[in-house]
Amino acid sequence: MKKLVLILTSVFLFILGGCNKENKNTEKTLTISTGAKPKSLDPSMNNEIPSLQIAKQIFNTLFTLDNNGMIQPELAESYTYISPKELEITIKKGIKFHNGEELTVDDVVFSINRMLEKPATKIMLEAIESCTAIGSNKIKITLKESSSPLLYTLSYPLTSILNKKDTISKKDNISINPMGTGPFKLIDWGDGEKIQLEAHEEYFQGKANVDKLIFRGITENTSRLAALETGELDIATIAPIDVDLVNNNKELYAVSYSTTSTEFLGVNNEKYPFNNIDFRKAIHHAINKQSIVDAVYMGMASPAKSIVNPTVFGSNQSVKGYEYSLEKAKSYLEKSGIKDIKIGLISNDNPVRLQAAQIIQANLKDIGIDVVIETLEWGTYLQYTSQGKHDMFIGGWVSGTSDSDIVLYPLLHSTYHGGAGNKSFYTNKEYDSYVELGRTETDLNKRKEAYYKAQEILDVETPIIPLYYKNDNLGLSKKIKNFKSEANTIHSYKNIEKGE
Known part of the structure; x- marks a missing residue:
């Protein structure tokens, strides 16, 4: 009898093992x-694509963009503007966090208030004065001033909704x-x-x-x-x-597909010799953008005139830009009065960016500027550029919301020097006023006009050097x-x- 039991047990375990193996093999x-x-996988901490690509899978936002770039509710059920400065959002019921707990308005209010304290999200949501719960499934966002990009910002993974209890328990x-x-x-x-x-x-x-x-x-x-x-x-x-x-x-x-990103050469406007506008213009004219597009991107990119990608609302592609001209580059360099200079160029450990850096190094050598390239691991690259330890760096910026606000404000507004986004350490109050107007103006044509004028200032002062729009x-x-x-x-x- 014992032998029979053992045999039956062995057969059962064999079948069970086979089933487990089969289940394992069918797992995708x-x-x-x-x-x-x-x-980091904390969505509110860093506006950088490698982190947000994963955060997108783990979190949801209040809104999302459909295939036509139009706002649609995600965690939100619906929304209503009570006034230009008051937004009420109804939250869907029955949505579960990964631990089985149900999403509540307390989680949403907590998440938004937390965003207002974190550097990466504070930039994008500074128009918000307060966020409070109204009953069991509605929140009210009160604004300091009207904000045209707000719903688009609330569709970006950077503004993902967290579990209040879990976040607090993890300090x-x-x-x-x-x-x-x-x-x-x-x-x-x-x-x-x-x-x-x-x-x-x-x-x-x-x-x-x-x-x-x-x-x-x-x-x-x-x-x-x-x-x-x-x-x-x-x-x-x-x-x-x-x-x-x-x-x-x-x-x-x-x-291979078009993106909303722009690759650029960031220069530290607070450091010598980049605080000299003629020196910056000399560099810009010396860079052969087309040669980078051809040699590095195999034609799967196009030279850039504006920092705002042409697929993005408010992009001004009518700016003059800087043609590749060694004659003009040498003329501006002579006008700057700067001679016998050696400058550093930081690239992260992306081989494609490093190849672009090497072409820029050769271009600047042609006008008598020596460039030393330093390659850094991604985290160190972000730290160095945030702290202003660089002369120049190869960077990229993605317009996650397809609106000029997410480019022109964090990347170049004078109040966001360093880790907040403005790693060119650029300051221009007239420029600031135009991008601020673009945030508060509700008329689309007036918004576009404000962004156009901001980009015209950038074209004249070249505090950042747009390189190319890449696939x-x-x-x-x-x-x-x-x-x-x-x-x-x-x-x-x-x-x-x-x-x-």
């Missing part, structure tokens, strides 16, 4: 690498242990090199099509490409030079279906399907 895991390791330190209402929940941060998420079973918009998401911080383009080719990655950012290579691989395909390039396994690219490069992975 999506592995992604977009390059840089994220600095506000949720950078590597966040919890939201999003389609995926964090399982393991590790050291940030391999971040693991799994599908949120009770997601209010339906469970994701894949069971797990893994984000890997592979900084080298060649290493990402190799991992994509061997199947270790399903989706990866690829260098422009590798697009044809990926398309020629029968197991892969490439996607984003991704390589994907042919097992991946339903991928939808986002112009702000912050993609949703909820609806992606992965075949065998």
Whole structure:
């Protein structure tokens, strides 16, 4: 009898093991690498794309943008402007956080008030005077002044809604242990090199099509490409030079799409010699933007005249810009009175940016300026540029809301020097007045006019040097279906399907 029991038990365990193995094999895991390791998963802490790309999966915002760029409710049920300075928002019921707790108006009020204290979000929401609860499912936002970009700002992952109780219990330190209402929940941060998420079973918009998401911080383009080719990655950012290579691989395909981003050369306007406008103009004329577009981006970019991408509301593409002209560059350099100068150029450890930096180095050598390039890891790069330790740096800025406000205000307003966004340390009160008007004016034509004038000032003073508007390039396994690219490069992975 004992032998029979043992035999039956063994058979049962064998069958159970087989079932578990089968379940494991049918589990869908999506592995992604977009390059840089994220600095933090606290959505309100850092306006930087590697972090927000993951935060997008973990959290939700009050609003979202549809395919036509129009505002639609997400966590919000509806909204009403009682007056230009009073906004009431009704919150959807029955939405669950990853720990099973239901989203409440207290969570929303807590999140917004917390945003008003954090540097990255304070910039974008400074028009808010207060946020209070009205009953059990409605909040009221009172503004200091009318704010045209407000709803668009509240659709950006930077303004994600947190769980009040969880955030307080973690003493506000949720950078590597966040919890939201999003389609995926964090399982393991590790050291940030391999971040693991799994599908949120009770997601209010339906469970994701894949069971797990893994984000890997592979900084080298060649290493990402190799991992994509061997199947270790399903989706990866690829260098422009590798697009044809990926398309020629029968197991892969490439996607190249326009973005709302602008790559630029940031210069420290508070440091010698960049406090000299003629020196800045000399640098601008000396840079051959087209050669960078051709050599580095293989034509998948276009030279930039304005810091605001042409796909973004309020972009002024009628500014004169700075043609590549060694003659003009040398003339402005002579006019500046600056001679025999050596300056530093910081790049993060993105090989494509490093190649661009090397071309700029060669361009400036042609007019007698020596440039020393320093390559820094992403976190150190952000720290150095925030603290103003740089002469020049290669940077990029994405308009996540497709509105000029998110570019012109944080990137160049005089009150946001340093980590808040203005790493060029530029100050111009007339410029400030125009971007401030763009925030408060409700007439779209007047808003556009204000932003146009702000960009005309930038064109004259060149405190920041727009380089090019680049495409984003991704390589994907042919097992991946339903991928939808986002112009702000912050993609949703909820609806992606992965075949065998």
